[in-house]
Amino acid sequence: ETRQSKIIEDVHDDASWQVLPDDPTRSVAIVPLVGRQKILGLLILGHEQSHYFKMEHLVLLQAIASQATIAIENAQLYEHMAREQQRLSAVLQIAADAILMFDEQTFLQLYNPAGQKLFVDFQNMLGKPFTEATGYEPFAQLLQQAKLNGDSTSGDVTWPDQRTFSVSITRIQEGGYVAVLHDVSNFVKLEQVKNDFIA
Numbered sequence: 001e002t003r004q005s006k007i008i009e010d011v012h013d014d015a016s017w018q019v020l021p022d023d024p025t026r027s028v029a030i031v032p033l034v035g036r037q038k039i040l041g042l043l044i045l046g047h048e049q050s051h052y053f054k055m056e057h058l059v060l061l062q063a064i065a066s067q068a069t070i071a072i073e074n075a076q077l078y079e080h081m082a083r084e085q086q087r088l089s090a091v092l093q094i095a096a097d098a099i100l101m102f103d104e105q106t107f108l109q110l111y112n113p114a115g116q117k118l119f120v121d122f123q124n125m126l127g128k129p130f131t132e133a134t135g136y137e138p139f140a141q142l143l144q145q146a147k148l149n150g151d152s153t154s155g156d157v158t159w160p161d162q163r164t165f166s167v168s169i170t171r172i173q174e175g176g177y178v179a180v181l182h183d184v185s186n187f188v189k190l191e192q193v194k195n196d197f198i199a
Helices: 055-094 137-149 185-198
Strands: 006-008 027-034 039-047 098-102 108-111 153-158 164-171 177-183
Touching: 006 055, 027 055, 039 055, 137 153, 137 164, 137 177, 164 185
Parallel strands: none
Antiparallel strands: 006 027, 027 039, 098 108, 098 177, 153 164, 164 177
């Protein structure tokens, strides 16, 4: 309740400690594992001799508890990040739209399965500046525009296979860019058919 360490000199004289049958414990040192937001647990040492624990024991136990708290919180944070990474990976895997990730120099770093299908030679595209890729000039120009503006950019581009994509490029805080390409070729064809019919 107080988040403070405590020494119980004799458990038989302290109502806060429940004495169990055949338990030889007489004195106890208790140190809370205080995390950033909540108490993660308690570190408890018991001894058969009453009045055994002194302040130096408590100081040492507090140092151990502090290190243990850091380790526990780091483990929980790592577990949380691993779960989030799995979720993100699952979303990327099933996303119908192509998703491409670039670093600050517009080197292609990552893509989902739909993004992989955009390239015939996708393995040769990794780790290279996209501005040097031949046949992808309209997209490269849009990517360069996002780099110069330092902000989100969107537009329509024509791919080498003549498909049309609605592209949204977003700058990410960690550095780099994420591009989402949505195939709008059918809408463009329908628009052309409509215009031809009207004409």
